[in-house]
Amino acid sequence: MPPSRFAVPAEVPGLAARRIAADILDGVLHKHRTLDDQLDGAGAHPGLKTLADRDRALMRRLVATILRRLGTLGHLLSRLLDRGIPTDAPRAQSALLIGAAQILWMDVPDHAAVDLSVRLVQSDRRAAKYAGLVNAVLRRCAREGQPLIDEVKSQNLDIPPWLLARWIGAYGESTARQMALAIGYEPSLDITVKSDAAQWASRLHGETLPTGTVRTLLQGSVTMLPGFTEGQWWVQDAAAALPARLFGDVGGKTIVDLCAAPGGKTAQLAQAGARVTAVDRSPARMARLRDNLARLSLQADDVVTDGAEWPGGGNGGFDGVLVDAPCTSTGTIRRHPDVAWLRQEADIAALTALQKRLLQRAVSLLKPGGTLVYCTCSLEPEEGEQAIASLLAAESGLRRAPVEAGEVAGLSEIVTANGDLRTLPCHLPHTDPRLGGFDGFYAARLVKS
Numbered sequence: 001m002p003p004s005r006f007a008v009p010a011e012v013p014g015l016a017a018r019r020i021a022a023d024i025l026d027g028v029l030h031k032h033r034t035l036d037d038q039l040d041g042a043g044a045h046p047g048l049k050t051l052a053d054r055d056r057a058l059m060r061r062l063v064a065t066i067l068r069r070l071g072t073l074g075h076l077l078s079r080l081l082d083r084g085i086p087t088d089a090p091r092a093q094s095a096l097l098i099g100a101a102q103i104l105w106m107d108v109p110d111h112a113a114v115d116l117s118v119r120l121v122q123s124d125r126r127a128a129k130y131a132g133l134v135n136a137v138l139r140r141c142a143r144e145g146q147p148l149i150d151e152v153k154s155q156n157l158d159i160p161p162w163l164l165a166r167w168i169g170a171y172g173e174s175t176a177r178q179m180a181l182a183i184g185y186e187p188s189l190d191i192t193v194k195s196d197a198a199q200w201a202s203r204l205h206g207e208t209l210p211t212g213t214v215r216t217l218l219q220g221s222v223t224m225l226p227g228f229t230e231g232q233w234w235v236q237d238a239a240a241a242l243p244a245r246l247f248g249d250v251g252g253k254t255i256v257d258l259c260a261a262p263g264g265k266t267a268q269l270a271q272a273g274a275r276v277t278a279v280d281r282s283p284a285r286m287a288r289l290r291d292n293l294a295r296l297s298l299q300a301d302d303v304v305t306d307g308a309e310w311p312g313g314g315n316g317g318f319d320g321v322l323v324d325a326p327c328t329s330t331g332t333i334r335r336h337p338d339v340a341w342l343r344q345e346a347d348i349a350a351l352t353a354l355q356k357r358l359l360q361r362a363v364s365l366l367k368p369g370g371t372l373v374y375c376t377c378s379l380e381p382e383e384g385e386q387a388i389a390s391l392l393a394a395e396s397g398l399r400r401a402p403v404e405a406g407e408v409a410g411l412s413e414i415v416t417a418n419g420d421l422r423t424l425p426c427h428l429p430h431t432d433p434r435l436g437g438f439d440g441f442y443a444a445r446l447v448k449s
């Protein structure tokens with residue numbers, strides 16, 4: 001049997017983390033695989049298991065930084081390379097990106113960043129011939145990189161042009177550029193607590209947002225943090241925590257969560273006393289929902305099926321239905337920077353068709369007087385405002401129940417003129433920008449007559 005390449009003895013410290021980062025980066029950029037898919041579950045990179053916690057955290061941060069700064073890095077390398085990035089050796093490209101990102105944005109000494117990238121190319125058959133080039137370009141990057149990226153700071157190169165153009169169309173030039181700027185910062189860790197937010201904010205070295213979410217800059221594995229194993233809280237962006245609250249008092253009510261996994265909103269509803277039926281099409285994601293609920297000691301019925309086809313429980317309708325629909329996820333780019341480069345404009349049409357089917361089914365599952373909450377983590381109006389406008393135009397038995405600012409901690413800037421929620425990455429500004437911002441979410445509340 002050939003020796004595993006992850007079992008090579010006495011490797012230079014830190015090289016394995018860079019090699020795995022290069023593999024994962026290649027996965028996103030050349031094989032169109034998501035980061036989630038490569039970091040967790042059955043498709044996870046096999047080398048991850050061999051890394052110490054610290055190296056694994058560094059590797060994740062490195063890949064996320066590169067994807068968050070990919071447009072700027074591409075511009076920089078094109079300025080430093082006379083003949084462009086070598087196209088016949090993907091490892092040369094990833095070694096350049098890895099080296100430059102560490103030099104410019106991470107706390108890694110320049111000489112170590114250059115040396116590790118040179119070793120990366122030397123250990124790849126096709127890229128080895130570029131070792132001298134990688135060495136020279138990264139040394140230049142250490143000397144000249146910062147002024148070169150400062151020159152293009154205002155151009156928002158890290159959001160793909162098609163997407164930035166859409167945001168300018170939807171939100172105006174100034175807001176769209178503020179959104180792009182906010183997405184450039186590393187995201188905080190946001191946590192929904194079962195109770196006593198102030199105590200958990202103190203224990204997790206964070207702060208409590210006006211909406212009740214605990215926000216911290218702690219890094220590393222969340223499973224090691226106090227309260228995780230005890231099931232006292234779960235990870236959930238502050239904006240993602242808002243839609244489930246639009247049902248108001250759910251104690252004893254029957255609520256279907258039609259796209260439920262991995263269960264953040266199911267957990268909120270169950271914690272608030274609802275009798276929840278969690279539906280999701282993905283068996284793997286539903287397994288995560290079950291694990292999460294078990295850790296949190298919360299109960300929900302679960303059904304693995306296509307929510308757009310699910311006939312319901314046959315009990316004459318539910319008090320509430322939540323549709324947290326699959327979407328382009330462009331509101332989550334700060335947390336999932338691969339989304340910016342994997343999504344294409346054509347995806348929007350396919351997803352809006354699915355969102356429409358799920359909404360139609362949700363309406364039929366409601367009893368008269370029941371409440372429908374629809375939300376997406378997308379910044380694209382087709383998946384938010386326009387989806388609800390079309391539904392209201394088609395269903396005369398539905399009316400909007402406008403959200404009041406008082407229901408969302410008085411944050412009137414996140415309530416639209418129609419009474420829907422629209423959070424943006426540039427909302428919730430903070431003196432430390434790493435502690436500011438929301439995921440981009442849309443939510444509407446409708447009532448069946």
Ligand SMILES: C[S@@+](CC[C@H](N)C(=O)[O-])C[C@H]1O[C@@H](n2cnc3c(N)ncnc32)[C@H](O)[C@@H]1O
Nearest residue numbers: 259260261262263264265280281282306307324
């Ligand atoms: C935005 S995520 C839901 C997140 C979840 N509500 C939470 O708060 O943790 C969308 C989910 O929809 C599921 N999904 C996609 N198409 C579906 C369908 N036709 N029926 C039911 N679930 C679907 C996906 O598997 C995914 O888990």
